[in-house]
Amino acid sequence: MSDLKILDHLHEPVLAINKEHKVTYFNQSATVFFQTPPRIFKGGLNPDKLFVEEDQWPFDLVRDAFRDGDAKISQEMTCTLAKSKNQKVHFIVKIVPLPASENVALLFFRDMTVEKHLYEKYKTQMRELEDGHAQIIQADKLATLGEMTASISHEIANPLTIASGNLEVSIAMMDSPPGPEEFATIKQCVGDAFDSITRINDIILNMKSYLHKNEDKKEYVDLKVIFEEVLALIRPALKESQIEFQVQTPEDEIVAFVNPTKISQVALNLVKNAMDALNEDKQSGGKKLSVILSKNQTNGAIWIQVQDNGKGIPDKLKEQVFKPFFTTKTIGEGTGLGLAICQKIILAHNGKIWFENLSEGGCCFNVELPGVEVSSYTHNERYLSGLADHPGIKVLALDDEPQVLNVLNHLLSEEKDFVFIGSTKVEDALRIIQKFGVDVVLADVNMPKRGGLDLAQEFKNHPAPPIFLLMTGGKIEEDVYKKLQLPFVRGPIKKPFNGPEVRKAIRNAISSKRK
Amino acid sequence: MAQQGFQVSTVIQEKCLKMALKGAINEDADLNQIPQTGFLEYYFDFNDVTLINSCGIRDWIGFLDKLGPKVKIVYARCPQIIIEQINMVQGFLRPNATIESFYAPYYCEHHDEEKKILLKVNEVKGRKAPKKNCPESGEEMEFDAIEEQYFYFIKGQ
Numbered sequence: 001m002s003d004l005k006i007l008d009h010l011h012e013p014v015l016a017i018n019k020e021h022k023v024t025y026f027n028q029s030a031t032v033f034f035q036t037p038p039r040i041f042k043g044g045l046n047p048d049k050l051f052v053e054e055d056q057w058p059f060d061l062v063r064d065a066f067r068d069g070d071a072k073i074s075q076e077m078t079c080t081l082a083k084s085k086n087q088k089v090h091f092i093v094k095i096v097p098l099p100a101s102e103n104v105a106l107l108f109f110r111d112m113t114v115e116k117h118l119y120e121k122y123k124t125q126m127r128e129l130e131d132g133h134a135q136i137i138q139a140d141k142l143a144t145l146g147e148m149t150a151s152i153s154h155e156i157a158n159p160l161t162i163a164s165g166n167l168e169v170s171i172a173m174m175d176s177p178p179g180p181e182e183f184a185t186i187k188q189c190v191g192d193a194f195d196s197i198t199r200i201n202d203i204i205l206n207m208k209s210y211l212h213k214n215e216d217k218k219e220y221v222d223l224k225v226i227f228e229e230v231l232a233l234i235r236p237a238l239k240e241s242q243i244e245f246q247v248q249t250p251e252d253e254i255v256a257f258v259n260p261t262k263i264s265q266v267a268l269n270l271v272k273n274a275m276d277a278l279n280e281d282k283q284s285g286g287k288k289l290s291v292i293l294s295k296n297q298t299n300g301a302i303w304i305q306v307q308d309n310g311k312g313i314p315d316k317l318k319e320q321v322f323k324p325f326f327t328t329k330t331i332g333e334g335t336g337l338g339l340a341i342c343q344k345i346i347l348a349h350n351g352k353i354w355f356e357n358l359s360e361g362g363c364c365f366n367v368e369l370p371g372v373e374v375s376s377y378t379h380n381e382r383y384l385s386g387l388a389d390h391p392g393i394k395v396l397a398l399d400d401e402p403q404v405l406n407v408l409n410h411l412l413s414e415e416k417d418f419v420f421i422g423s424t425k426v427e428d429a430l431r432i433i434q435k436f437g438v439d440v441v442l443a444d445v446n447m448p449k450r451g452g453l454d455l456a457q458e459f460k461n462h463p464a465p466p467i468f469l470l471m472t473g474g475k476i477e478e479d480v481y482k483k484l485q486l487p488f489v490r491g492p493i494k495k496p497f498n499g500p501e502v503r504k505a506i507r508n509a510i511s512s513k514r515k
Numbered sequence: 516m517a518q519q520g521f522q523v524s525t526v527i528q529e530k531c532l533k534m535a536l537k538g539a540i541n542e543d544a545d546l547n548q549i550p551q552t553g554f555l556e557y558y559f560d561f562n563d564v565t566l567i568n569s570c571g572i573r574d575w576i577g578f579l580d581k582l583g584p585k586v587k588i589v590y591a592r593c594p595q596i597i598i599e600q601i602n603m604v605q606g607f608l609r610p611n612a613t614i615e616s617f618y619a620p621y622y623c624e625h626h627d628e629e630k631k632i633l634l635k636v637n638e639v640k641g642r643k644a645p646k647k648n649c650p651e652s653g654e655e656m657e658f659d660a661i662e663e664q665y666f667y668f669i670k671g672q
Binding site for chain 1: 541542566568569570599603620622629657659660661664
């Protein structure tokens with residue numbers, strides 16, 4: 001046998017075994033690691049007997065190493081030491097057969113016990129930090145809402161008064177049997193009461209939605225709707241402060257792939273900050289606040305701007321604005337976390353947030369979020385990159401309805417190899433396909449402006465177009481897409497569809513492309 | 516099974532700080548609870564130490580660095596796990612440190628039992644294990660490690 005004495009000096013445990021799996025050599029580190037005296041090793045021990053869980057020993061791997069004459073490496077193993085039953089060890093073993101004539105294999109153990117403990121502790125502490133952060137965010141939301149309670153109560157009190165007044169009138173009119181005229185009035189009163197109650201319900205739903213705790217889920221949402229909901233919460237306070245409030249949004253929807261609850265929090269924090277700045281600065285008249293939502297037509301990025309005409313942010317405070325617990329407000333009026341949380345949320349969305357003092361006076365907070373296609377691609381690709389040796393299937397869905405994109409995203413996320421990209425506009429989809437390359441396009445045919453057929457036409461002369469699967473909620477004539485004479489366009493997937501149906505259609509499309 | 520947390524009990528005898536260490540010396544062990552100044556001698560009783568891992572060794576060596584080279588350090592009742600680390604890790608046993616006593620593994624064939632016997636360093640001559648008899652059977656026990664390796668630390672004492 002080769003002289004193995006040199007292995008005595010290694011810090012790693014090493015054993016040599018013969019084909020009968022008996023230990024024929026051990027180094028000093030092996031006696032330390034396995035807490036087993038030399039006497040036991042010398043007695044012709046089988047390595048599996050070193051552990052309580054004898055059946056975990058990789059017999060097959062040892063056999064394969066002897067048979068193939070190649071080194072083999074085990075998976076990470078966790079075993080209890082037979083000689084110290086209160087101690088678990090984590091290790092990987094490399095089995096290296098020596099030249100065939102010797103019928104011996106060396107077992108090199110890599111002790112990962114400390115690494116494993118530290119890793120588990122790190123994960124636990126990260127989870128605790130995340131939980132702590134989620135609690136801070138929730139506390140900030142409660143604090144913000146708490147500060148607006150007075151104005152929200154007022155906003156509820158008004159429709160409540162209207163509802164009760166109308167019901168009172170109705171009851172009074174029903175003291176005697178109502179004639180046709182009275183009946184019409186009662187109907188009107190009940191209708192008004194119902195409208196008022198609906199208004200109260202809307203306010204409460206907005207509050208609940210704002211306080212919703214589902215922190216980590218990103219969805220396709222129309223930011224215009226999100227902003228309408230959240231601004232409804234602060235409108236009463238703005239009205240009370242006599243602030244002239246304006247919202248500018250484009251005609252089209254602004255669909256983003258974001259966490260709606262968190263973006264609501266950013267919107268409310270920015271508007272409330274602007275409102276507080278105005279209230280601090282001007283006691284009466286001339287206070288203006290505007291929210292502008294827009295989309296960069298070149299790169300699809302989404303802009304949110306919140307402007308006020310206050311006195312702006314002094315130079316000496318500019319560096320501190322986004323720092324946690326920084327506030328210029330008096331105790332009890334603010335947590336000092338609002339802008340720090342906004343920054344963290346926007347950065348987590350791969351966006352940017354900054355502010356500028358306006359030349360005409362006042363301040364503007366700007367938020368830039370990546371377009372829906374880029375954010376959904378980077379979000380899903382991030383998960384895929386964890387899978388080794390798998391190229392993944394990039395699927396772009398074009399649909400003007402965010403809910404359809406959410407459904408498709410959900411259906412495709414059930415299988416890990418799909419990278420889903422949502423898009424609501426032909427121009428944006430085209431740009432993203434050209435930039436990242438896509439295997440399959442699921443395209444809605446019936447869109448308000450340009451739709452799936454228009455997008456397919458763009459690839460008419462493309463050397464390697466993606467496969468198009470058209471989606472439709474209505475009827476699509478066979479000859480409509482045949483007329484296109486585009487070989488990469490496949491027949492329609494009819495809405496409503498289910499997960500297996502869509503996934504099968506995509507996989508079929510991919511295999512037909514390969515053929 | 517979870518390891519017991521690290522604890523230190525101290526007794527001050529003039530300029531000597533006597534400490535009984537207990538539990539696991541690992542990444543969670545707080546060595547800062549041991550005063551690092553004001554004593555000329557540090558006496559460590561390792562009898563109840565159950566584990567020491569690489570994080571604990573790193574912290575221990577860092578702790579010895581803070582004590583400085585002038586204080587006298589005494590290790591007493593070192594269990595086998597500590598002796599193995601002393602033999603393997605540079606810096607665990609400083610020139611200003613001595614081992615007063617330690618446990619050594621013996622095997623009693625009569626009882627088919629492993630026993631840890633407390634030895635004084637001066638009992639070991641030429642890295643040969645002293646003869647020890649089983650307290651119950653009276654039969655001579657076999658040293659249950661490799662002498663040359665286990666008594667490696669005695670070089671230079």
